[in-house]
Amino acid sequence: RDQVALVTGASGGIGEAIAWRLAEAGCKLILVARRQEKLDALREDIQKTFSQVVVHTVALDVQDSSALDRLQAELPAELQAVDILVNNAGLALGTFPVQDNDLADVQTMISTNCAAVVHLTKLFSKGMIDRNRGHIVNLSSVAAHTHYGGGSIYCATKAFLDAFTTAARHDLVATDVRVTAISPGAVKTDFSNVRFKGDSQKADAVYQGMTPLLAADVADNVLYALTRPAHVQIAEIITYATAQSGAQ
Ligand code: NJP
Secondary structure, eight states, rough: OOOEEEESTTHHHHHHHHHHHHTTTTEEEEEEESSOOOOHHHHHHHHHHHHTTOOOEEOOTTTOOOHHHHTEEEEEGGGGGEEEEEEEOOOOOOOGGGGGOOOOHHHHHHHHIHHHHHHHHHHHHHHHHHOOOEEEEOOOOOOHHHHTTBHHHHHHHHHHHHHHHHHHHTTTTTOEEEEEEESSBBBBHHHHHHHHTTOOHHHHHHHTSSSSHHHHHHHHHHHHHHSOTTTTOOEEEEEEOTTSEEEE
C-alpha cells in the first residue's frame, strides 16, 4: 500500500516543502498546522499537480495535548496507520540573554518544539512497532550543536530533540522503524519573522552575508533519509548555509 505520511507545520516553510516532496513520492498525506486556510490552499495546489494523491488536512495547535489525543481516531480509516511521522512544527521566539528570557515564550518553545514531539511520537510509534515499519523524522537544527548566545531556550529545545531522537532509536532498535534528525542551518522561511514578531529588519539581518538554505534543500534531505534502503538508518543530517558561521 502507499505510505501514509503525517507532517506537522505543513502550512508553510519547510513543512510545506516536505509535503510537496512526499506527494511527488506518492505518499498519502496528513497535513497538520493551526492555519486551516493555508492547509486547504496547499491541498488544492498539491492535488492540481498530483491528482491521485490523497491529502487530508487537520487544523490544530500541537500545544493542545487533548487535540493530539483525538488526532489519530479522527483520521479517515485509510490514514490511521501512519508510516512516516515528520515532527516539523517548531519555532524560536526572540533573542534574549538568559537573565531576560520571557517565560511565556519559553513555555511556547518547550511545548511546541519538545512536548508535542514526545506526544506525537508516543501516539504513532505504537502502530509502527506493531507493523514493524515506519520512519520518524524530527526537524532539529544546527542550533542543537552551536548553542549560540541569546538563543538558550531554542538551542536547548533542539538539543532535547537530538537526545530524544537518539534515545528513540535505541528504543526501536529491535524493529525496522527508523528515526532521523534533520538539522538545517538558516533557511529562508517565515521562521525569522515569527522569531522577531514581524520586525522585518531584525528578521532580514539573520540572513545577512549568506545565501540561506531553501526549504526545498531541507525537504531534499528528508527525502534522502526516507528513501535509503531499509537496512540504512540515517541518524542525522546537518546542513549549514555555505557562508553561515553558526554563531547566531
Ligand atoms: O518555520 P515557519 P520553518 N501548532 O515559521 C507551524 C526548524 N528550523 O519552516 O500553525 C501547529 O516557516 C506553522 O503553522 P501554523 C524549526 O525549528 C528552521 O523554517 O499554521 N503548528 C508553520 O507551518 C522548525 O522546527 C530553521 O502557523 C505550528 C510551521 O510550524 C522547522 O524547522 C533553521 C505551531 C513553521 O513554519 C520548520 O520551520 C533551523 C503549533 N503550535 C531549524 N507552531 C530556519 N528556518 O532557519 C508553529 O535550524 N507551527
